[in-house]
Amino acid sequence: MAIWDFVKDAGKAVFGKAEAAPAPAAPTAAAPADAKAATADPEVQRKVAALKAELKALNLDGDDVHLRLRGDTVIVESKGADREALEKLILAVGNIQGIAKVEADLPPEAPQPVFHTVAKGETLSAIAKAHLGDASKYNAIFEANRPMLSDPDKIYPGQMLRIPPQQG
Numbered sequence: 134m135a136i137w138d139f140v141k142d143a144g145k146a147v148f149g150k151a152e153a154a155p156a157p158a159a160p161t162a163a164a165p166a167d168a169k170a171a172t173a174d175p176e177v178q179r180k181v182a183a184l185k186a187e188l189k190a191l192n193l194d195g196d197d198v199h200l201r202l203r204g205d206t207v208i209v210e211s212k213g214a215d216r217e218a219l220e221k222l223i224l225a226v227g228n229i230q231g232i233a234k235v236e237a238d239l240p241p242e243a244p245q246p247v248f249h250t251v252a253k254g255e256t257l258s259a260i261a262k263a264h265l266g267d268a269s270k271y272n273a274i275f276e277a278n279r280p281m282l283s284d285p286d287k288i289y290p291g292q293m294l295r296i297p298p299q300q301g
Contacts, residue, residue, distance in 0.1 A: 134208075134236045137223055137248065141205055141233040143291025147183045148231055177202050184226055191280045193218065193225055200226065205233040217277075220246045220295050225281055228292055247296040257285050264296045273297050 181202050188194040195218075201208040207226045211219060219237060223246075227235040239246070249260055257271035265273065275285040277297040282288065 134238050135245070136206075137227060137235050137237075137293070139227040139232055139235065139293055140250065140291035141231060143289065144228040144230040144232065145187070146230045147187050148180055148229075149183070180231075184229065187229065188222070188225055191221075191225055193222055193280070198222065205231060207232055207235050209235060209237040211237075216240065216246075221278075221281065224248070224278065224293055224295055228281065247298075248293050249296055251288050251290055251292045251294060253290040255288070255290075257288060260294065260296075265299060 181200055184200050184202070184207065185194060188198065188200075195211065195213060197211050197213040199210040201210075209219070209222050209226060211222060214222060216239065219239060223235045223237050226232060247264065249264060251260070257274050258268040261271040261274055262268040271285060274294060274296060275282055277295045282294075288294070
């Protein structure tokens with residue numbers, strides 16, 4: 134599995150505030166403290182549901198998309214998604230406030246995706262000039278990041294964007 138780092142404190146806030154809940158009981162010898170126990174945690178379930186709701190809002194929620202949350206890391210699994218869809222899934226969940234890493238399997242024969250983290254003051258035109266050699270190709274970056282981007286002027290520092298492959 135490949136791992137991508139994101140800016141944990143940047144991104145869309147989808148988790149909201151947790152309702153006051155009783156502190157979880159300490160694990161006992163009869164209750165294993167493993168990954169299965171973590172998925173039973175109501176807070177983890179609430180956050181996974183919020184991530185799935187965000188994917189649904191972006192129309193990226195295929196039947197075969199499975200998410201697991203381990204601390205501030207999301208593990209994305211999808212057997213049927215093509216490369217572009219999987220890259221969009223990685224970015225959609227990684228650009229959520231509170232998520233620091235995303236793990237996912239990309240086809241081994243495919244080149245690694247090119248992602249760019251937006252710096253303060255950057256524009257899509259400047260990013261296009263740096264990555265694609267032509268500022269006027271900003272729309273290619275915008276389209277490669279739909280539906281996460283709704284406007285080419287609405288990007289923010291810390292946001293990670295997908296850079297499309299250069300067309301001959």
